[in-house]
Amino acid sequence: MDIGVLRRDGRTDPFFDGTAAGRLVVRRCEACDRWFAPDASGCPGCGEEELGWAEASGAATLVTWTILPKEPPAFLALVELAEGPWLHARLDGVERADLREGLALRAAFEHPDEGESYVLFRPWTERGSVR
Amino acid sequence: MGTSIVGLGMTELGRVYGRSPRRLAADAVRLAAADAGLALGDLDGLLVSHGMGGSPGIELADTLGLRDLRLLALVNSYGATAGAMVSYAAMSVLNGSATTVACVFADAPLKPEQSAGSAYNRSSREWYGFGGMTAALGLRSVNSHYALAAQRHMARYGTTSEQLGAIAVATRAWASGNPLAQMREPITIEDHQASRWVSEPLHLLDCCLVSNGAIAVIVTSAGRARDLARPPVHLWGWGQGHPGHRKERGSDFGLATGAAASGAAAMKMAGITTADVDVCELYDCYTYTVLVTLEDYGFCAKGEGGAFAASGALGPGGSLPTNTGGGQLSAYYMWGMTPLSEAVIQARGDGGQRQAPSTDVILVSGNGGILDHHSTLVVSPHEKGA
Numbered sequence: 001m002d003i004g005v006l007r008r009d010g011r012t013d014p015f016f017d018g019t020a021a022g023r024l025v026v027r028r029c030e031a032c033d034r035w036f037a038p039d040a041s042g043c044p045g046c047g048e049e050e051l052g053w054a055e056a057s058g059a060a061t062l063v064t065w066t067i068l069p070k071e072p073p074a075f076l077a078l079v080e081l082a083e084g085p086w087l088h089a090r091l092d093g094v095e096r097a098d099l100r101e102g103l104a105l106r107a108a109f110e111h112p113d114e115g116e117s118y119v120l121f122r123p124w125t126e127r128g129s130v131r
Numbered sequence: 132m133g134t135s136i137v138g139l140g141m142t143e144l145g146r147v148y149g150r151s152p153r154r155l156a157a158d159a160v161r162l163a164a165a166d167a168g169l170a171l172g173d174l175d176g177l178l179v180s181h182g183m184g185g186s187p188g189i190e191l192a193d194t195l196g197l198r199d200l201r202l203l204a205l206v207n208s209y210g211a212t213a214g215a216m217v218s219y220a221a222m223s224v225l226n227g228s229a230t231t232v233a234c235v236f237a238d239a240p241l242k243p244e245q246s247a248g249s250a251y252n253r254s255s256r257e258w259y260g261f262g263g264m265t266a267a268l269g270l271r272s273v274n275s276h277y278a279l280a281a282q283r284h285m286a287r288y289g290t291t292s293e294q295l296g297a298i299a300v301a302t303r304a305w306a307s308g309n310p311l312a313q314m315r316e317p318i319t320i321e322d323h324q325a326s327r328w329v330s331e332p333l334h335l336l337d338c339c340l341v342s343n344g345a346i347a348v349i350v351t352s353a354g355r356a357r358d359l360a361r362p363p364v365h366l367w368g369w370g371q372g373h374p375g376h377r378k379e380r381g382s383d384f385g386l387a388t389g390a391a392a393s394g395a396a397a398m399k400m401a402g403i404t405t406a407d408v409d410v411c412e413l414y415d416c417y418t419y420t421v422l423v424t425l426e427d428y429g430f431c432a433k434g435e436g437g438a439f440a441a442s443g444a445l446g447p448g449g450s451l452p453t454n455t456g457g458g459q460l461s462a463y464y465m466w467g468m469t470p471l472s473e474a475v476i477q478a479r480g481d482g483g484q485r486q487a488p489s490t491d492v493i494l495v496s497g498n499g500g501i502l503d504h505h506s507t508l509v510v511s512p513h514e515k516g517a
């Protein structure tokens with residue numbers, strides 16, 4: 001999919017270093033043993049503003065979704081990482097009939113010719129990716 | 132002692148060009164004062180709220196030539212601001228720190244030769260950071276965020292698009308009786324279903340309008356209100372709810388909102404229950420927002436908002452007249468001032484063709500952010516306890 005060109009903004013180096021290497025790196029507060037989305041601005045538990053970064057498993061479940069009327073349709077979602085935080089995400093390899101609360105997903109990484117690598121979420125079973 | 136809304140000022144609303152938000156705000160305050168039979172110099176308080184299209188701030192006092200104010204503030208809890216401002220004005224009057232307070236909202240996001248949607252949208256070729264990635268992947272508009280909320284409600288409770296459509300149809304039916312409404316042509320469920328997807332499950336007819344303009348109200352004591360030009364609209368209760376949804380496991384985002392806490396607080400203060408409410412004027416940025424607000428206020432059980440809407444309760448002739456002026460879906464989008472202005476019109480009996488049969492107790496809601504902020508007012512033509 002052509003999404004334009006992604007650039008770093010000075011606060012996202014660990015995240016985009018992660019996507020380049022096929023790893024989902026998100027925010028984490030070690031003190032509180034709590035995970036956050038990569039854009040989290042701090043930990044409400046202890047007030048820490050400089051959250052650490054940590055590699056998430058990439059396993060997720062579908063919370064809710066919306067479909068943009070494009071050709072082909074764009075499946076956008078809130079997904080819940082196995083570690084707890086929710087991410088706004090784009091689904092890949094899904095059809096309308098697949099969509100349900102709790103659908104098992106797994107992070108997948110795209111490496112465009114220009115700009116940063118990014119993450120999509122695809123349906124996933126124990127035997128591996130459905131599609 | 133109680134407090135009352137005694138003035139309502141509304142500029143032209145909709146595709147109104149050539150006036151800045153500050154000018155629109157000033158015009159609305161002048162209109163509200165004139166409506167109340169007050170001089171601008173009678174105001175000793177001013178609360179200001181603005182939308183997306185530029186900011187009238189507290190410099191509005193200078194624009195209006197107001198002097199010796201005892202209360203002046205810019206207030207922002209997004210779409211919940213109108214109700215919040217009125218409650219702050221009422222509390223200031225009650226505790227004696229001001230006597231006569233104007234509350235105004237102005238916005239001018241529409242520009243000539245620009246589509247309504249683009250006023251609240253962004254697009255780009257290069258994207259920066261994590262937020263840029265999310266936007267690049269397609270999540271760019273408030274519409275999509277509310278679509279995520281609505282879809283979660285649908286998946287969990289079986290709410291249908293046709294049930295959301297019933298809200299759009301009822302609201303439009305009310306709008307057809309409002310000369311100020313931007314959209315007055317009646318619609319059917321079929322029209323709703325046939326309208327284009329904006330962000331599935333939201334059709335175009337699930338989404339509010341975009342409008343330029345300004346609306347102001349004036350709050351004073353119930354005692355003073357008796358001597359003014361128009362019938363007072365008495366403030367019986369208010370509340371707010373800011374649930375602080377965190378986007379993480381266990382969140383009830385989309386399923387429940389701050390309306391639950393806000394509505395309960397406002398109704399408790401007013402000494403009423405949902406059974407006493409004659410009319411609802413609810414913040415309807417989307418049809419779904421009305422549905423979830425009705426549930427959270429307790430007009431029906433959680434998850435039954437769809438069936439309640441589809442029962443015909445909300446439209447003309449229904450048991451709970453709701454958004455009697457056409458709301459933000461069909462009349463005009465002035466954030467929380469849309470439901471509040473219609474509540475004042477109804478309480479005064481000025482609804483004309485759309486006047487609700489009974490208006491003894493009117494419930495008014497505001498909703499801001501992505502269901503992050505909520506305010507409630509209970510208003511009545513009668514003094515509380517009278």
Ligand SMILES: [Zn+2]
Pocket residue numbers: 029030031032034043044045046047048
């Ligand atoms: Zn912490």
